[in-house]
Amino acid sequence: MGISATEALRLSEMLRISLSQAESERIADDVTSIIDYVGLLDELDVSAVDPMGTAILDNAPLRDDVPASSLDYADLKAMGGGAFDPELAAFLVQGVFAD
Amino acid sequence: MPIAKESYASLTLEETLAGLRAGSFTASDLVGAALARIERFEPAINAMVTLDDAGAKAAAARWSRDAIPAGDAPNLSGVPVALKDNIMTRGFRTTCGSKILANFVPPYDAATVEKLRAAGAIIVGKANMDEFAMGSTGENSAFGATRNPWNPELVTGGSSSGSAAVVAYGGVPAALGTDTGGSIRQPAAFCGLVGMKATYGRVSRSGVGALGSSLDQVGPLTRTVRDNALLYDLIAGHDPSDSTSLEQPFTPTLGEIEDGVKGFRIAYDPGLLESEGVHRAHADAVRAVVAMVKDAGAEVAEVSLPLVKYGVAAYYIICACEASTNLARFDGVRYSVRETGADMWDTYSKTRGLGFGEEVKRRIMMGSYALSSGYYDAYYLKAAKVRRLFATEYEKLLSGVDAVLLPVTPAPPRPIGQKCTPLECYLGDVFTLVANMAGIPALAFPVGAHDGLPVGVQAMAGYFRESALYRLARTVEKNVKLPDAPWARPIPEGGK
Numbered sequence: 001m002g003i004s005a006t007e008a009l010r011l012s013e014m015l016r017i018s019l020s021q022a023e024s025e026r027i028a029d030d031v032t033s034i035i036d037y038v039g040l041l042d043e044l045d046v047s048a049v050d051p052m053g054t055a056i057l058d059n060a061p062l063r064d065d066v067p068a069s070s071l072d073y074a075d076l077k078a079m080g081g082g083a084f085d086p087e088l089a090a091f092l093v094q095g096v097f098a099d
Numbered sequence: 100m101p102i103a104k105e106s107y108a109s110l111t112l113e114e115t116l117a118g119l120r121a122g123s124f125t126a127s128d129l130v131g132a133a134l135a136r137i138e139r140f141e142p143a144i145n146a147m148v149t150l151d152d153a154g155a156k157a158a159a160a161r162w163s164r165d166a167i168p169a170g171d172a173p174n175l176s177g178v179p180v181a182l183k184d185n186i187m188t189r190g191f192r193t194t195c196g197s198k199i200l201a202n203f204v205p206p207y208d209a210a211t212v213e214k215l216r217a218a219g220a221i222i223v224g225k226a227n228m229d230e231f232a233m234g235s236t237g238e239n240s241a242f243g244a245t246r247n248p249w250n251p252e253l254v255t256g257g258s259s260s261g262s263a264a265v266v267a268y269g270g271v272p273a274a275l276g277t278d279t280g281g282s283i284r285q286p287a288a289f290c291g292l293v294g295m296k297a298t299y300g301r302v303s304r305s306g307v308g309a310l311g312s313s314l315d316q317v318g319p320l321t322r323t324v325r326d327n328a329l330l331y332d333l334i335a336g337h338d339p340s341d342s343t344s345l346e347q348p349f350t351p352t353l354g355e356i357e358d359g360v361k362g363f364r365i366a367y368d369p370g371l372l373e374s375e376g377v378h379r380a381h382a383d384a385v386r387a388v389v390a391m392v393k394d395a396g397a398e399v400a401e402v403s404l405p406l407v408k409y410g411v412a413a414y415y416i417i418c419a420c421e422a423s424t425n426l427a428r429f430d431g432v433r434y435s436v437r438e439t440g441a442d443m444w445d446t447y448s449k450t451r452g453l454g455f456g457e458e459v460k461r462r463i464m465m466g467s468y469a470l471s472s473g474y475y476d477a478y479y480l481k482a483a484k485v486r487r488l489f490a491t492e493y494e495k496l497l498s499g500v501d502a503v504l505l506p507v508t509p510a511p512p513r514p515i516g517q518k519c520t521p522l523e524c525y526l527g528d529v530f531t532l533v534a535n536m537a538g539i540p541a542l543a544f545p546v547g548a549h550d551g552l553p554v555g556v557q558a559m560a561g562y563f564r565e566s567a568l569y570r571l572a573r574t575v576e577k578n579v580k581l582p583d584a585p586w587a588r589p590i591p592e593g594g595k
Contacts, residue, residue: 003468011464015423016430016444018452019460027461030521034465037522038412041481044488051483052490055299055313055538056345056562 001039002032107132108269108586112178112326115272119167119177126162126177126221130155133179133223137270139590144246146255146264148184149192150224155179158221168219173329173353176219181274183262184225185232185308186317188212195308196228196258198241199454203435209306210341211275211317211334218333226261226274230456231426232282232310234258235527236513239458244515247289248585249552253512256286262320263290269586273321273330277307279314280414281507281531284543287320288507288555291545291581293327293572294320296531298562299538300345302331303338311421312343314414314535322586324544324573328352331565352566356573361396363571365389365558366496367504368404374509376526380549381506384556387546388504388575395574400500406492407533409485411525414532416469416482423466426459461521486536493537497561502571505530507543507555534559542568545581553581 003011005021008028012019019027076084076091083091102124110118118124134152141147162177182188185195187205189212194200208216215222229239237245237260245260247253248268255264259276263286266274276283278296287294295318302317309315319330332351338344367389372382393399431437431450438449455463469478496503508527513519534541534557541559548554556575560567 008464011468012452012460013448015463015467016447016451017455017460017463018448023457023460026457027464030461031465031468033520033522034415034525035468035478038416038478038482040412041409041485044409044485046481046484046488049484049487051480052487053313053483054343055490055535 001035003028102128102132108136110272111323112175112272112321112329113323115178116175119162119164120169122164125164126159127156129177130159130179130221130223133271136268136590137223137265140248140268140270143251143591144248144264144268145243146227146245146261146268146270147181147224148194148196148227148242148261151191151222154191155221155223162219162221173332173351174218175215175333178220178273179223179271180215180220181223181226181262181265181271182212183228183259183274183276185228185277186212186275187306187308188222188225191225193225193308194242195232196230196240196242197454197456197459198436199429199450200435201241205306207306209317210303210338212306214334215275223271226259226265228260228262229258229282230459231308231422232258232277232279232315233422233458233462235281235285235524237261237286238515239456241456246515247512249291252514253552254289254515256289256508256512258282259286259320263287263292263294266290266292266320266322267585273319273326275317275334276320277315277317278535279310280418280535281528283318283320284507284531284541284555284557285528287543288545288553288557289512291553291555291584292320292322293324293545294318294543295327295331295565295568296534296541297331297335297565298345298540299535300343301335301347301540301563301565303341303344305338305340305344309425311418312425313421314418324569324576325353325356327542328356328569347563350566352569355566356569358570359395360392360501360571360574363392363397363501363567364400364499365392365397365502365504365571366400366402366500369401371404371407371505377506377509378511380511380554381509384546384554385504385506388556391575391578392571402496402500402503404503406489407529410489410532410536411529413482413485413489414528414536415465415525416478417486419462419466420470420479421466423463423470426455426463429454458521489533489536490538493533493539493559494561497539497559501564501567502558502560505533505557505559507531507557511549511552511554531557538562540565540568542572544572544575546575546579548582551583
């Protein structure tokens with residue numbers, strides 16, 4: 001397993017990180033060697049283990065996953081200080097690149 | 100009477116505060132001595148990214164003797180401290196050691212900074228670090244490597260490299276760092292200091308530049324165990340602005356620190372100390388602590404820690420995945436540096452390509468790869484399952500013992516500039532990242548010296564048992580004297 005320099009360049013494009021050819025080759029080699037090393041985890045049987053996304057055991061229980069009503073346009077208009085455009089269904093913000 | 104510059108560097112935090120209360124010197128004397136020492140050591144060590152001379156002097160002028168709270172209550176009134184440069188300071192540059200944040204000035208203080216300011220601390224500046232806390236040598240900084248005050252040819256360890264170095268050369272008596280996989284404990288050990296990584300959620304992360312959000316903790320680096328407990332007590336506690344901060348009762352640790360370890364059960368893994376790659380001096384340091392705590396009345400238990408060898412593989416997946424999401428926000432639009440491109444996408448790419456160093460790019464790419472469709476189950480999900488194995492194993496172990504002892508690192512600090520592959524560098528964290536994976540507290544403290552360099556040991560305890568770690572380390576500290584420590588050395592001649 002591993003990634004090629006071409007795949008590294010493609011990944012960097014999706015991540016919006018410009019890389020030189022030399023950098024993409026180095027990083028591809030490094031990522032490949034790390035991925036190879038991570039194969040060490042295959043020695044452990046974790047098929048019956050729940051994943052843990054927090055640092056403290058059972059510290060962050062999730063609320064019940066039940067549907068709830070969304071905010072309506074009136075709520076959004078009230079929140080946005082006039083910036084919410086119901087036609088676009090979007091908040092309008094000042095352009096970053098526009099003059 | 101102004102403090103002699105030589106005496107200042109050897110003062111502990113407690114002695115500094117006692118001297119201020121007694122009127123032996125003023126806060127202005129202290130800040131003057133601190134800035135003088137920093138100015139002379141910095142050309143050789145490079146511990147500080149930004150100094151706040153004017154702010155520190157102005158703050159010191161407000162701490163007359165009458166303004167220092169009387170009594171023995173711990174506080175930091177008039178005491179100079181330094182902060183790792185990923186801890187936000189309102190109106191004062193915070194770079195995270197990165198070119199991409201080279202001129203970023205936060206609009207608010209981190210929660211820990213608010214606590215320090217409320218306690219009267221004077222922040223003299225921001226300390227160098229591996230970029231976005233990614234590194235274990237102190238060499239991955241956009242502002243240059245930090246050198247080890249014990250021997251400037253060697254690394255300090257990282258990523259809290261500057262925080263450790265400025266305390267070790269006597270610039271300030273205490274500093275804050277952050278620890279995601281050992282970034283406080285490892286430089287503490289390489290610089291002869293005490294460094295605490297508290298229980299995850301015990302110290303607020305609000306206002307800290309995030310690396311791995313489920314792993315990061317802020318903590319103190321000091322020259323003595325008592326000083327470390329004093330500073331920890333001031334920054335610990337629930338913070339509603341950090342959703343991962345825990346609402347648990349908190350008892351200050353300093354009050355119990357002299358209670359010793361009589362009746363403690365302390366574990367270590369003798370087989371681990373014999374493992375390939377563990378330096379004899381580091382293994383001997385653990386054995387020395389075992390002997391000391393036995394003499395002090397503790398019971399010692401030999402245990403086996405079979406999961407340690409899997410830690411690096413699981414940790415570097417989890418950490419890279421979290422880093423890749425945390426660092427997505429740095430786009431050249433919302434923060435600091437921007438490299439303008441042909442269009443918005445090109446601007447993003449150029450800013451991130453030029454602004455991030457290679458280690459940061461590598462981890463973002465590694466993390467994004469591991470989280471991507473088709474690979475998620477094989478990498479992130481598996482690593483998250485292994486993490487539960489760690490947490491479960493250590494919870495079980497630490498329910499039967501008060502602390503477990505491990506080396507801080509397998510090997511001593513390497514020479515500055517010595518080449519190693521990323522994987523070789525990551526393996527240096529094999530013993531420290533265990534505590535971050537399991538969320539438990541861990542304390543590194545000096546035990547002796549080998550070839551003129553300090554050697555540390557770390558102790559880990561169950562959730563919220565920081566007090567037990569301080570009692571253990573304080574017991575050991577009474578038996579240890581570090582030879583020729585840099586904070587006891589005179590200010591070098593010359594300088595800038």
